[in-house]
Amino acid sequence: MTRLPGDGADVLTCNGHPAIGTIFPEIGSKGKARVIKVTFTQMIVQIFEVEGRKTAIEYRGIFRPVDFNPNEHLCDRFAKGDTVECTVLSYGDNGVFVNL
Numbered sequence: 001m002t003r004l005p006g007d008g009a010d011v012l013t014c015n016g017h018p019a020i021g022t023i024f025p026e027i028g029s030k031g032k033a034r035v036i037k038v039t040f041t042q043m044i045v046q047i048f049e050v051e052g053r054k055t056a057i058e059y060r061g062i063f064r065p066v067d068f069n070p071n072e073h074l075c076d077r078f079a080k081g082d083t084v085e086c087t088v089l090s091y092g093d094n095g096v097f098v099n100l
Contacts, residue, residue, distance in 0.1 A: 060095035
């Protein structure tokens with residue numbers, strides 16, 4: 001069982017042992033993500049690989065285009081289940097903000 005820091009543990013643990021050598025999506029790192037949900041203006045992804053290494057747990061990422069074009073929709077370009085490459089921009093309450 002995986003326990004996150006703050007959930008009765010100071011570090012990420014897996015089966016009661018510290019998860020050493022795991023990789024986290026740090027700001028500026030590049031990774032791969034799977035599209036979970038896509039709407040007209042934003043896309044929800046699950047980051048499963050960072051800098052070529054699998055993550056210990058899959059992180060939720062959010063992509064919102066900087067330039068909004070009312071004639072171009074994200075759901076026309078992407079579909080659920082697509083794999084995309086992304087760069088981690090920042091962290092927020094709803095997940096990791098990424099750029100494609």
